[in-house]
Amino acid sequence: MHELSIATAIIERAGELARADGAEAVSAVTVRVGELAGVVPDALDFAFEVARDGTALAGARLVVERIPAQAWCGPCAEEFAVGTPPFFWCPRCDHPSTDLRSGRELEITGIEPSPAPA
Numbered sequence: 001m002h003e004l005s006i007a008t009a010i011i012e013r014a015g016e017l018a019r020a021d022g023a024e025a026v027s028a029v030t031v032r033v034g035e036l037a038g039v040v041p042d043a044l045d046f047a048f049e050v051a052r053d054g055t056a057l058a059g060a061r062l063v064v065e066r067i068p069a070q071a072w073c074g075p076c077a078e079e080f081a082v083g084t085p086p087f088f089w090c091p092r093c094d095h096p097s098t099d100l101r102s103g104r105e106l107e108i109t110g111i112e113p114s115p116a117p118a
């Protein structure tokens with residue numbers, strides 16, 4: 001399962017960040033997941049619950065921030081939602097645009113350290 005390797009990477013990275021901060025454990029980790037990042041949020045939740053056992057994140061919550069996929073339309077000087085699967089065609093002026101401005105994010109945006117493993 002694809003999400004399991006992502007969850008494992010998130011857990012390892014969050015654990016490293018917590019240790020760099022002098023914390024033993026993490027109580028919550030926030031990740032930003034773009035609509036086009038290829039991650040199914042429910043599957044990621046499930047994978048996180050499986051992968052966190054026995055790590056510094058054993059008692060941690062996973063908070064997922066979903067980022068909608070938006071492309072930029074030059075003629076309109078506005079963003080438009082491309083949806084999934086993406087359709088790079090401005091709904092307002094009918095021009096194509098492949099200038100994707102958001103939607104591919106897959107990043108940790110915050111961790112909540114806790115002093116001891118939960």
Ligand SMILES: [Zn+2]
Pocket residue numbers: 073074075076077090091092093094095
């Ligand atoms: Zn347009």
